[in-house]
Amino acid sequence: MASSPPPDFEDARARLMRRALWLPLLLVALAYANTVRGTFVWDDHSLIEEQSLVRELAPLPDYFTRMFWSDSLSVSRGYYRPLVTLGYAVEYALWGGAAEGFHLTNLLFHLAVVAWVFLLCRRGGASPWGAAVGAAAFGLFPRLTESVAWISGRTDVLAALFMLAALLVYQTDRAPRRWLSAGLLLLGLFCKEVAVAGVLALAVLELRAVRARERSMGQALRNLVPLAVALAVYGALRLNALRSDVRELDGGTSTGLSLGERVPTALAAVGHYAVMLVDALRPRLQVGVVGEAPLAWVLLGAGVLVAGIILAWRWGGRLPPLSRAALAAGALALALVLHLIPLGIHTLASDRFLYVPVAMLAIAFAAPIENAVRARPKLAGAVTGGVLLSFAGATHLRNRDWMDEMRLWRVAERVSGPDDAFVQQQLGGLYMNVHRYDEALVHLQNSVRTQNRMTGAKGYNNLALCLTKLGRHEEAITLFEDMVKQQPGYHRGHLNLAMTLARAGRFDDALLRLQTLQSLTPGDTVIPELRALFERSRDTVAKLPKKRPGDAEPAAVAEARARMYQELGAPHEAATSWEAVLNAPDSTPEQRLHAVGFLVFEGNLGRARNALEGLMRTQPGDERLLLLEEALVSRSSLDLSRME
Numbered sequence: 001m002a003s004s005p006p007p008d009f010e011d012a013r014a015r016l017m018r019r020a021l022w023l024p025l026l027l028v029a030l031a032y033a034n035t036v037r038g039t040f041v042w043d044d045h046s047l048i049e050e051q052s053l054v055r056e057l058a059p060l061p062d063y064f065t066r067m068f069w070s071d072s073l074s075v076s077r078g079y080y081r082p083l084v085t086l087g088y089a090v091e092y093a094l095w096g097g098a099a100e101g102f103h104l105t106n107l108l109f110h111l112a113v114v115a116w117v118f119l120l121c122r123r124g125g126a127s128p129w130g131a132a133v134g135a136a137a138f139g140l141f142p143r144l145t146e147s148v149a150w151i152s153g154r155t156d157v158l159a160a161l162f163m164l165a166a167l168l169v170y171q172t173d174r175a176p177r178r179w180l181s182a183g184l185l186l187l188g189l190f191c192k193e194v195a196v197a198g199v200l201a202l203a204v205l206e207l208r209a210v211r212a213r214e215r216s217m218g219q220a221l222r223n224l225v226p227l228a229v230a231l232a233v234y235g236a237l238r239l240n241a242l243r244s245d246v247r248e249l250d251g252g253t254s255t256g257l258s259l260g261e262r263v264p265t266a267l268a269a270v271g272h273y274a275v276m277l278v279d280a281l282r283p284r285l286q287v288g289v290v291g292e293a294p295l296a297w298v299l300l301g302a303g304v305l306v307a308g309i310i311l312a313w314r315w316g317g318r319l320p321p322l323s324r325a326a327l328a329a330g331a332l333a334l335a336l337v338l339h340l341i342p343l344g345i346h347t348l349a350s351d352r353f354l355y356v357p358v359a360m361l362a363i364a365f366a367a368p369i370e371n372a373v374r375a376r377p378k379l380a381g382a383v384t385g386g387v388l389l390s391f392a393g394a395t396h397l398r399n400r401d402w403m404d405e406m407r408l409w410r411v412a413e414r415v416s417g418p419d420d421a422f423v424q425q426q427l428g429g430l431y432m433n434v435h436r437y438d439e440a441l442v443h444l445q446n447s448v449r450t451q452n453r454m455t456g457a458k459g460y461n462n463l464a465l466c467l468t469k470l471g472r473h474e475e476a477i478t479l480f481e482d483m484v485k486q487q488p489g490y491h492r493g494h495l496n497l498a499m500t501l502a503r504a505g506r507f508d509d510a511l512l513r514l515q516t517l518q519s520l521t522p523g524d525t526v527i528p529e530l531r532a533l534f535e536r537s538r539d540t541v542a543k544l545p546k547k548r549p550g551d552a553e554p555a556a557v558a559e560a561r562a563r564m565y566q567e568l569g570a571p572h573e574a575a576t577s578w579e580a581v582l583n584a585p586d587s588t589p590e591q592r593l594h595a596v597g598f599l600v601f602e603g604n605l606g607r608a609r610n611a612l613e614g615l616m617r618t619q620p621g622d623e624r625l626l627l628l629e630e631a632l633v634s635r636s637s638l639d640l641s642r643m644e
Helices: 007-018 022-031 033-037 044-049 060-064 082-095 099-123 128-140 142-149 151-169 175-189 193-211 217-223 225-244 259-278 295-318 321-335 351-372 377-401 405-416 421-433 437-449 456-469 473-486 491-503 507-520 526-543 555-568 571-583 589-602 605-618 623-640
Strands: 287-289 347-349
Touching (some): 022 099, 033 099, 033 377, 044 151, 082 099, 099 151, 099 321, 128 351, 128 377, 142 151, 175 225, 193 351, 321 351, 405 421, 421 437, 473 491, 491 507, 491 526, 507 526, 555 589, 571 605, 605 623
């Protein structure tokens, strides 16, 4: 007869069980520790670095009366996430704009969600260790790195944070708890629309109670009143912000698919998401393209959908109530991104959209899976350990891609291939940001060559911008004119066209374009500033002597011309004029320093290097040249991002 364990052993085991929550928290913190050293990438620049509401704290109502992307020069994407923008603003003030602080906050939010998943797994019937495994599997799931390692990906994390908290505090027999739960769901909706899945989860729990005759339908409906109030408040505030947003709605996927095209697109997305759940160790930035629904993926998605319906019909009744509610919420969260409704995204499926569904899967199946493997604890332990370690390793490695923007898009290019128009646009944009326009042009031309109707408009816009930066203004003007004909309400397109006309020296045409735009958007403060710039530049050109080929200009004349082109944002012409300053026999050391400085930061790399070396020879000992040398090395090293 086997002897029973000693009391001390039982006490130690009980303490370990009570502390089981620390296992997933520790594993997740270690796996994501390297993200704290990350930088701003991709949408972080627009949502954080370039947004006035973030850089300076504004009155609280301002955050709830604007859409998520508040750039007045861009099209509206229809997203309303005021709490995210408010959080960015508070952090910007707290961290002084340092990206590391934002990344730390992302990790802390994710750890909080892991804790909520653990508690809900316990409520669903899992043991402390079973709940710990479920929470760890969710927290380490490699496909979710996009939501945690990317600052702008936190929308799903925050929505899940408040949504799961609402599920935890909800109690049908206590009105204050029901109202608190509704308030938490409202906060989740202020972070991302996916939080509406929590409303469905609570409705499913109430419906289950009605079927079990624990309460009447009338009581259940009264219990759901706070949720209805929360939805009404959210809807009213969102509508008010949308009505005040005078920009044209994004003409991408919101109008690009017919109703008949949406069904196969949704089925193809279902197929991709099913594979992504199984193929967890290989997270990807791009998963398919909206508008392309290969038959194989459509059939796979249809098969997964049918199988899911059959399993829910036959086995759903055997699951605990919380598991059923979690599965319903996860299904709704996924349905919202299947392109059955208009979305301003071009990617067919995305890793970050799995954040809430994977959390719901962990809550739904932690207890059932634990019960199923009780007969073979050693085998289950070995498999669990292997899975969690592989998840942690894959997540840690993927985080490195999000720490360097060039690396991120180079990896995406390697995975998706050179024909991915969106990736090519992003690579072109990176080269544009460091004024390496020749290299940017190659990627932007590739993006147009491989475009589809969902990505073409932005590709042509960026291509035209690159062409005008290279001095090829007439080509850019043709592209911009075609663009504004297709999208008359595209404010930025009209302004880009006006700027390009001015850079080409067609100031009267540029001023007429501004006059037309003024009638479309009266009260725009940018237009008067541009009008003054164009008139000032026109006067400068009229006063300067006409430049003749082969003639050397005096340094003062060449400098005036260079500064005018700089102000117009015409680096090709500005660089030519600054080189004339360098070659002018009457140029001063300060003029030559300004000329080399411009070439270092915005000119051709080869010419900048030659000019800097020449100035170092003629002006040795000038410490400012060492700073320019460091800047040139930094600008030249964009392709040397870590890829190990």
